[in-house]
Amino acid sequence: MSTQNVKPHPxxxxxxxxxxxxxxxLLPTGRYDEARGKRKSAYQxxxxxxxxxxxxVDDTGFRAxxxxxxxxxxxxxMVLYREK
Incomplete structure (x- = not known):
């Protein structure tokens, strides 16, 4: 089965x-990367x-x-909006 035609979650x-x-x-792989201020990848x-x-679930085990x-x-x- 090909995954080339699978669209990412909205x-x-x-x-x-x-x-x-x-x-x-929010990455299509089910991973996330959170930046805070100038600190890229503050949480992953x-x-x-x-x-x-x-x-x-961050890589230290913290849940939110x-x-x-x-x-x-x-x-x-927090309130977050989709970046355009």
Missing amino acids: YVGMWVTKDGYIRHE GQYTLVGDHIEY DGDFRDSVLYHAG
Whole structure:
């Protein structure tokens, strides 16, 4: 079976706080990379999506979650928007 025609999940991509300080890149591999300010890759780990809910597990084992509502990601008190 070929995976060339498989489209990534619609939430895959870059999500950014309004001030641009926090950036979550959701990769199509099920991994994420979070930048904070000038610190690229401040946190990295895996994520899973179930409907509009996201579960994060960083590489140290820390867990967090969030929800997508109306094209906005609400995560740990932060509000992130899809980067255009």
